[in-house]
Amino acid sequence: MAFENLLIEQKGRIQYIIINRESKLNALNKATLAELHTAITDAFNDASTGGLIITGAGQKAFVAGADISEFVALDADAGRDLAREGHSKVFDVIENGTKPVIAAVNGFALGGGLELAMACHIRIASTNAKMGLPEVTLGLIPGYGGTQRLTRLVGKGKALEMIMTADMITADDAYQFGLVNHVVSQDELLAKAEELLNKMLLRAPLALASAIKAVNAASTPGVNGFEVEIEEFGKCFGTEDIKEGVAAFMEKRKPEFKGK
Numbered sequence: 001m002a003f004e005n006l007l008i009e010q011k012g013r014i015q016y017i018i019i020n021r022e023s024k025l026n027a028l029n030k031a032t033l034a035e036l037h038t039a040i041t042d043a044f045n046d047a048s049t050g051g052l053i054i055t056g057a058g059q060k061a062f063v064a065g066a067d068i069s070e071f072v073a074l075d076a077d078a079g080r081d082l083a084r085e086g087h088s089k090v091f092d093v094i095e096n097g098t099k100p101v102i103a104a105v106n107g108f109a110l111g112g113g114l115e116l117a118m119a120c121h122i123r124i125a126s127t128n129a130k131m132g133l134p135e136v137t138l139g140l141i142p143g144y145g146g147t148q149r150l151t152r153l154v155g156k157g158k159a160l161e162m163i164m165t166a167d168m169i170t171a172d173d174a175y176q177f178g179l180v181n182h183v184v185s186q187d188e189l190l191a192k193a194e195e196l197l198n199k200m201l202l203r204a205p206l207a208l209a210s211a212i213k214a215v216n217a218a219s220t221p222g223v224n225g226f227e228v229e230i231e232e233f234g235k236c237f238g239t240e241d242i243k244e245g246v247a248a249f250m251e252k253r254k255p256e257f258k259g260k
């Protein structure tokens with residue numbers, strides 16, 4: 001499917017989703033969010049895709065935030081609806097996805113851009129990346145999960161400092177805070193993302209889905225993550241993949257998982 005604001009590229013079992021509004025630093029307008037919803041759900045349902053890399057077009061920005069020009073006409077109800085729809089159609093869909101999603105943060109990741117990266121399972125930043133949640137400079141707070149996901153990733157003190165000062169941090173700071181998994185040069189960014197994702201794609205796909213679900217449960221209020229782990233562990237024993245994985249170990253060969 002062709003999109004107006006996204007580029008989709010398939011490389012083996014990896015699907016790239018590239019936010020492609022370079023002249024607006026890839027800001028997320030409503031149309032881009034709607035396309036992201038479609039692209040991500042399609043990729044999760046597509047058997048030939050094992051995992052996703054989300055990045056921004058150009059050398060300057062991953063995503064410089066929600067599109068501020070669309071805020072002009074909003075009142076309180078419309079603002080609430082915008083946030084709720086973003087959560088349910090894009091950010092939660094990525095976080096709760098059944099396939100690994102890596103954010104390759106190639107420049108500014110601000111506001112909704114950092115929130116998008118934080119909804120992904122892994123973040124890799126290029127050395128020139130700048131990250132922050134500057135919404136309070138506009139009279140707002142983060143509305144696409146930023147107050148929750150940043151707090152979970154870096155802790156309450158750092159999250160409040162970043163949100164209330166609106167300061168941007170460097171990729172190295174983000175690494176120190178645990179906000180990104182790796183920092184590499186811009187030239188190496190996609191190769192590093194592919195290296196990590198290709199390693200995951202050698203593993204049992206249904207076990208990856210179970211791992212995402214169980215780890216997410218650790219930070220879902222009201223959910224007993226230990227119970228989720230027990231259930232998912234049990235479910236794995238009902239798969240063909242565990243038979244293949246155990247047989248391959250016993251026969252001293254590499255497993256060939258089918259995701260069944």
Ligand code: COA
Pocket residue numbers: 023024025027064065066067068069108110111112134135
């Ligand atoms: N929404 C809408 N448009 C945006 C945008 C956003 N979040 N971020 C950047 N743009 C647009 C700019 O308006 C400009 O468009 P124009 O050329 O038509 O005027 C274009 O992208 C380039 O941005 P510019 O500000 O000229 O680049 P810069 O290098 O001087 O500054 C930033 C880069 C990221 C520091 C700056 O663009 C910025 O502060 N953006 C907003 C960040 C933000 O507050 N995000 C959270 C939103 S909730």
